[in-house]
Amino acid sequence: MKFLEENTGEKLLDICLGSEVFEMTPWSWQMMWQLTPVEFSEAEYPRIEYHRRQQFWDPIRLALFTLAIAAIIGIAIGIVTHFVVEDDKSFYYLASFKVSNIKYKENYAVRSSREFTERSHQIERMMSKIFRRPSGGGRFVKSHVIKISPDEKGVNVLMVLMFRYPSTDSAERIKKKIERILYQSLKIKQLPLTIYKSSFSLTPINSKKMRDLLNNRCGIRMTSSNMPLPASSSMERIVNGRETAMEGEWPWQASLQLIGSGHQCGASLISNTWLLTAAHCFRKNKNSSQWIATFGTTITPPAVRRRVGKIILHEEYHKITNENDIALAQLTTRVEFSNIVQRVCLPDSYIKLPPKTSVFVTGFGSIVDDGPTQNKLRQARVETISTDVCNRKDVYDGLITPGMLCAGFMEGKIDACKGDSGGPLVYDNHDIWYIVGIVSWGQSCALPKKPGVYTRVATYRDWIASKTGI
Incomplete structure (x- = not known):
């Protein structure tokens, strides 16, 4: 294959600042401001001697000052870390409720369907609108719809809500705040969906339960702190650019390797046992027993390692024209989904990408x-x-x-x-x-x-x- 980019260098500009002290006479000062010389008598303007200022920044004082500044910065960072990081905790809730002004569709059961995707986005946008208001505002992180099921009066919605609050707050106390914000929003009646107040249920869950629920949905990236990783975090390039920033940034990426020969191709995890890759990767060797797959941001050491049990090439793959260049590889042992290993979503035909996407x-x-x-x-x-x-x-x-x-x-x-x-x-x-x-x-x-x-x-x-x- 291919890939290249010219090396780019950053020009660094070093600026040196110098200073010099001059002895100035009244005549010198006057010449700076007037073109025509004027004579002054010494009686009126006696000569003044200008002495050089004693240097304060001798090496010892400079070293002590530097240490003091470093200590102040260290203390400031410690204080910020204590209040911003240590005292800021993630809270997760499982929310369920009924919506009356939605009719159930069969495709809601298919999480990759257009109907489920669009309806989920609508519900998630509504939750963002509710909890990002000033009254309860900036502590809301994100929501994800897990399931949309039928109800005789509409649909039932099951979703995960994520918040950040000080660690001194309890899950139950925050739960009451969340419910109060939601009920206030329902009274305003400016929401696109009609939620039955009596049907709303909120249950605190831990990060493992939250991760297990999200594993039902593909294509979600999470940081090691179980917080969603937004798309805006990934803006660098592959050729001559920076390496991936953190574990979990591209959790579906796999490395396909021939035993004894190392990395050959990339692949994408689409379930806990199946990888999607290119057919041309197996031109020289189609023996599945000779292949392994690894996951993680490094090939050595890998985060997870699995053997390949089956390889399926598209029946009409043409190596000369590169048509139908697609293949599947099945792992002998399933992988456990985590922040580091996750499956990517497969697209349906409705996803159309215009030029310059x-x-x-x-x-x-x-x-x-x-x-x-x-x-x-x-x-x-x-x-x-x-x-x-x-x-x-x-x-x-x-x-x-x-x-x-x-x-x-x-x-x-x-x-x-x-x-x-x-x-x-x-x-x-x-x-x-x-x-x-x-x-x-x-x-x-x-x-x-x-x-x-x-x-x-x-x-x-x-x-x-x-x-x-x-």
């Missing part, structure tokens, strides 16, 4: 054409490019088929590269991440008018379902 590609591949594998996971923000543009004669001259997706920049410089093959191109939809592409091919790495070409996952949604049931 921001998407992200990740991988352990080289940062220069034909360079070495990187031990630390890297990431890049790129933009989708229309098939019409990508098929221009000066770009890929008609080689892009409906099952392919172009992403990158026409000026080049940011791209995926060798070793990133099979890895994910993901899209953020309201902090839920979908895999829209699989790193497939391209001419060299990061060349102008030669963007990355990806397998368009939505085109193969039925094929994936037929092989995995997902």
Whole structure:
């Protein structure tokens, strides 16, 4: 594969400040302000001797002053850490309630469906509007709908609510605050959904229970403190850019490795046993017993390691044209979902990405054409490019088929590269991440008018379902 970007350097400007003290006479001062000289008698203006000021910043005093400043800064940081970090605690609640002005649809049972996604976003936006008001405001973090089920008067909603409050508060005390804020909002009657007050139930849960509930939903990124990781946190690039910032930033990323030969390709976790990758990764070796998959932000050491039990290549994969460049790998042992390991959402056909949509590609591949594998996971923000543009004669001259997706920049410089093959191109939809592409091919790495070409996952949604049931 490919991927390249020219090294960029930062110019550092060193500024030296110097000072010099001069002995000035009244004549000198006057000359600074007047062009015509004026004579003064010494009786009127006697000569004044200007002495150099004694240097205060001798080495000993300078050292003592520096230590004092360092101590003050250290104390200030300690105080801030104590009150902002140690005294700020996460609280999680399981909320359930009935909504009367919604009719149940069968697709609400399918969490990746358009109907469930849109309705969930509406409910989550409403919760944000309620709890981010000044009365209860800035302590609300996020909410996630877990389930929408039928009710004779509408639908039942089950969701997780996340808050940050001082650790001195109890879960029950905060629960009462939350209920009071909600009931006040219901009285105003300016909400898009009609919630039965008597049906509202709020139950404190711990972080493990919260994580277990969210595991029912794909594409959610969490930090080690069990707080959601917003999309805005990932703005750097993969080629010659910074490494991924933290564990859990791209928890579905896997490294496919041949035993004895190391990393070969990337892959994406789509369930607790199935990986989605590129068919061309298995050109030389299709023996599943020779492959392993690892998870985490580093190849060595890995956070999780699993053997591969089955490899399924698309039946109509063509290595010359790169058509149908998609494959599945099944793990011999399931993985446990956590902040570090999580599945990405598969897209339905309704997800349409117009040109210049921001998407992200990740991988352990080289940062220069034909360079070495990187031990630390890297990431890049790129933009989708229309098939019409990508098929221009000066770009890929008609080689892009409906099952392919172009992403990158026409000026080049940011791209995926060798070793990133099979890895994910993901899209953020309201902090839920979908895999829209699989790193497939391209001419060299990061060349102008030669963007990355990806397998368009939505085109193969039925094929994936037929092989995995997902």
